[in-house]
Amino acid sequence: MSMSQSQRTAFEAIGGFTVSQSTQLLSGLVLAVALVFAGWAILSGYRGWAAGHLSQGRFFSLFIKVALIYILLTALVLH
Incomplete structure (x- = not known):
């Protein structure tokens, strides 16, 4: 829902x-x-x-998941 011109003017005047x-x-x-x-x-x-609690494959999987989530969030927010 977009703002009317009077609402925009009021928003800009107050903010x-x-x-x-x-x-x-x-x-x-x-x-x-x-x-x-x-x-x-x-x-x-x-x-x-590095401490040996996580395998290299799981770390790589974590990295890919975090990167994909950030890329998708960026696309959604900036679109």
């Missing part, structure tokens, strides 16, 4: 920024949080692999 700027901010925050999570997951997997 001090445009609707597209707030959308970009929210998209950026979502992708930044997802990137931090991806880094944490891969680092934890690496530590498990």
Whole structure:
């Protein structure tokens, strides 16, 4: 549902920024949080692999899953 022109004007007057700027901010925050999570997951997997608790195949599987999730999230958020 899109905003009417009077709603956009009120939003910009009260917020001090445009609707597209707030959308970009929210998209950026979502992708930044997802990137931090991806880094944490891969680092934890690496530590498990280095300690011998995780096989190389499972670590590779974890890496591929995290990368695919991030790629799909990026495509969905930026589309």
